Amino acid sequence: MTDQAAKLIEIDTRGQVCPSTLLVALDNMNRYQEDLYSGKMKLLIRTDNRDATTTIPDTAENMGYEIEVRQQDGFYEILISRPE
Amino acid sequence: MVTQSILIMYVVGALLGLISGFVMHRSDYCMAGMFRDLFMFRKTFRLRALGLQIVLTMIAFEVFRLLGLLPLYPFPILGTPSLANIMGGFLFGIGMVLAGGCVVGTLYKMGAGSLLSACAFVGLLLGSGIYAEIHPWWKAVIKQTTFFADYLTLSQLTGLSPVFFVLVVTVVTLPIFLKWRGQHQWEIKSRVAGYLQPWKTGVVLAGVGLFSYLLIGMPLGITTVYAKMAAMLENVFSPGHVAGLAFFQGKPLDVIHPASGTLLVGGAGPLVDYLWVIQFPLVVGIVLGSTLSALLLGEFKIYWRLPARQFLITLVGGTLLGLASRMVPGCNVWHLMGGLPIFALQSILFLFGLLPGVWVGSRLLSRLLLVKSST
Numbered sequence: 001m002t003d004q005a006a007k008l009i010e011i012d013t014r015g016q017v018c019p020s021t022l023l024v025a026l027d028n029m030n031r032y033q034e035d036l037y038s039g040k041m042k043l044l045i046r047t048d049n050r051d052a053t054t055t056i057p058d059t060a061e062n063m064g065y066e067i068e069v070r071q072q073d074g075f076y077e078i079l080i081s082r083p084e
Numbered sequence: 085m086v087t088q089s090i091l092i093m094y095v096v097g098a099l100l101g102l103i104s105g106f107v108m109h110r111s112d113y114c115m116a117g118m119f120r121d122l123f124m125f126r127k128t129f130r131l132r133a134l135g136l137q138i139v140l141t142m143i144a145f146e147v148f149r150l151l152g153l154l155p156l157y158p159f160p161i162l163g164t165p166s167l168a169n170i171m172g173g174f175l176f177g178i179g180m181v182l183a184g185g186c187v188v189g190t191l192y193k194m195g196a197g198s199l200l201s202a203c204a205f206v207g208l209l210l211g212s213g214i215y216a217e218i219h220p221w222w223k224a225v226i227k228q229t230t231f232f233a234d235y236l237t238l239s240q241l242t243g244l245s246p247v248f249f250v251l252v253v254t255v256v257t258l259p260i261f262l263k264w265r266g267q268h269q270w271e272i273k274s275r276v277a278g279y280l281q282p283w284k285t286g287v288v289l290a291g292v293g294l295f296s297y298l299l300i301g302m303p304l305g306i307t308t309v310y311a312k313m314a315a316m317l318e319n320v321f322s323p324g325h326v327a328g329l330a331f332f333q334g335k336p337l338d339v340i341h342p343a344s345g346t347l348l349v350g351g352a353g354p355l356v357d358y359l360w361v362i363q364f365p366l367v368v369g370i371v372l373g374s375t376l377s378a379l380l381l382g383e384f385k386i387y388w389r390l391p392a393r394q395f396l397i398t399l400v401g402g403t404l405l406g407l408a409s410r411m412v413p414g415c416n417v418w419h420l421m422g423g424l425p426i427f428a429l430q431s432i433l434f435l436f437g438l439l440p441g442v443w444v445g446s447r448l449l450s451r452l453l454l455v456k457s458s459t
Contacts, residue, residue, distance in 0.1 A: 015387025017184035017200045017394045018117055019124065023453050048197075048385065051112040053276045055127070069275040074385030076276065 006039055006081070012046045014075050021045065021052040022059070029063060029080065036065065039082040048075040056080075086299040088344040094365045096299055100292050101369015102376070104304075105192050107288045109377040110280035114189040115416050116180040119442040124450060129272060130282050132264060134420070137286035139257050141303075142425035144294045146250045155342040158236045158426055159302040163413070165236075165429035167229030168222070170437035172412030177441020179408050180416070181449050182401025183207065187307050187415040188370060190402065195374030197386045200398045207402020212307070213314035214403070215410035216352070219331035222411055231429075238427035249427050278381045293421050300362055301341050301348065303422030306370075307409040308336070309363035311352035314406075319354040326354060331410075337362075397452055401445075 011028060013021040025045055035041035045056065053076050057067040060080050068079040086092050107113065111133070118131040148154050180186040183204035185193050190208065193201035215222070235241040238249060264270055270283045293303045311331075319326045326332055337350040337359050350359025378384040409415045412434055414423070423431025 014385075015199060015390050017398055017453075018114065019120070020394070020453050022125070023450060027454060048383065048387065049112075050109075050276060050279070050383075051114065051117060051130075054272055054274055054279075055121075055125075057275060058272070071276065071382075074383055 006042045007035075008042050008044055010044045010046070013052075014046050014048045016049075018049060018051065019055075021047040021049045022055050025052075025056050025078075025080075026059065029060065029065070036080065037082055042082075043080040045078040045080070046072075046075055047078065052076075053078065086344075087301065087341040087346045087348065090361055093300065093361050096295075097362060097365030098369040100296055100304070101366040101371075102373035103369075104188070104289060104292050104366075105195055105370035105373025105375075106377045107280055107285040107373075108188070108192045108370070109196055109374040110278055111282040111285040113282055113285045113289070114193075115186045115420070116184065116189050116442075119177070119438070120181045120446050120449075123443045123446040129269070132269065133282035133286040135257070136261065136283055137290045138420060138424055139253060139261075140287060140290040141293050141421060142250055142253060144290060145297065145425050146246055148294065148298065149246070153298060156301045156339065158240075158428060159297065159422070160339040160348070161302065161305070161308075161336050161414075162236055162423060162428055163430060164233055165231050165433050166226045167231075167433075168226040169412055169430045169433035172408050172410075173434040173437025174441040174444075175404055175437075176408035176412060176416070176434075177438040177443075178445040178448070179211075179401050179404030179406075179441075181442055181445030183398050183405050184401065186417070187310070187405060187409060188417050190405075191306075191367060191370040192374035195371035196378035197375075197384045199386055199388065200390065200394055203395050204398040204402030204405070207399045207404075208307075208310050208406035208409075209314045209317065210399075211403040211406025211408070212311035212352075212410055213318055213406075215311065215407050216315070216329045216331040219329070219410075223330075236428060236430075238429060238432070241429065246427065276381075278377070289421065293425075297422075301339070301343075302362075303418065303425075304366065305414070305418040305422070306363050306367050307406075307415040307418070308350075308352055308359055309367060310406055311410060312354065312360060312363075315352055315354040336413075393452065397449070 028043055032041050053069055056078050060067050064083045066081045066084055070077045086096050118134055121127040149157050185201055190201045190204045194205055239246045271281045297303050315326055315332050332353040335349055335351040340347050348358040350357035419431035419434040
């Protein structure tokens with residue numbers, strides 16, 4: 001139920017210089033920590049950086065978040081949501 | 085006998101480049117990222133693979149030297165150690181972090197469609213061209229700060245055989261490598277298709293470096309050809325000026341390849357010489373190898389709408405990188421994948437300068453990238 005109400009924050013770092021994706025992701029994970037943990041928010045990151053598809057999930061998992069990585073047309077979507 | 089035929093040299097160089105570009109893209113084997121992550125995120129995962137590559141290269145070079153298959157030892161172009169190697173390395177470190185890739189990372193990222201890396205590449209040419217203008221002054225600095233005018237490597241300096249140093253490094257690093265293996269620290273869980281664990285790319289690149297040394301007489305190098313490309317472009321607009329610059333007259337490559345008897349001569353000047361034949365196909369190969377990998381994975385795509393600030397950061401970073409490559413002289417590929425494995429004094433000093441440079445670059449870049457999101 002909380003899922004339906006969860007606000008989705010979208011970040012698009014496609015094409016940006018390394019390590020923008022990880023820096024911006026960390027910045028947002030810290031800034032919205034409370035809302036992310038409570039399930040009020042979800043974070044969706046769009047990136048074309050291969051390295052970010054391992055570094056962001058690793059960091060986010062260490063912080064206890066749930067992670068999903070999906071390949072789209074020429075880029076990746078990383079969804080960070082509250083711990084199960 | 086590769087050096088007997090220019091055509092074969094082109095083909096070999098392009099093949100070595102294609103292989104390198106392909107595997108580097110698969111692992112995102114970014115040396116700028118490896119060193120940057122050490123300071124920015126305290127992560128050493130990918131840096132470990134580079135460590136493995138350097139140690140493997142070191143052992144391979146020594147084995148083949150002992151077998152008598154590396155008659156050009158130390159390899160050509162390598163110079164004597166000076167303070168310039170440290171100062172150049174420092175600027176190089178800042179430059180590569182800002183550029184978002186080193187002199188070869190920029191190539192494979194550009195090959196995969198990165199517009200900002202293309203921007204850094206323009207900077208690389210620009211910086212290489214700028215160096216030609218300050219060369220007489222910098223040459224004097226090198227001359228004044230040279231430590232040992234007669235020694236190129238640690239073994240020449242100490243009188244000890246390279247075998248000794250190779251054994252010491254192997255004995256020290258092997259237990260560490262095995263410990264990491266026991267802790268499963270060589271591999272990372274990947275969530276994308278076609279991911280190649282970085283240690284495997286390290287092994288492939290050690291092989292590529294060895295083949296280059298065996299076949300062409302020196303390990304991988306690419307940045308002199310950047311200066312050459314800059315000279316060629318400048319030559320279109322101002323041939324008189326290019327002809328008057330001492331840097332473009334120099335021939336740092338001047339050696340007879342023992343296997344073929346071919347006289348390999350070349351420099352940064354705007355001509356197609358052996359330096360061009362050795363380095364240019366490698367550059368093209370790396371770009372295309374990466375493009376191929378990205379296309380096969382359905383990842384090749386160019387993004388145009390990017391923050392203006394990042395164009396500026398990568399252009400400045402690339403320019404610094406190009407300038408520093410000539411000031412060192414030499415780049416991270418040349419020194420870390422080639423010089424360090426034979427304990428070249430220049431390469432050791434380059435590393436000493438590189439590390440603090442990367443630290444400064446990392447601090448600068450975090451600030452520059454995060455300024456926007458807080459306003």
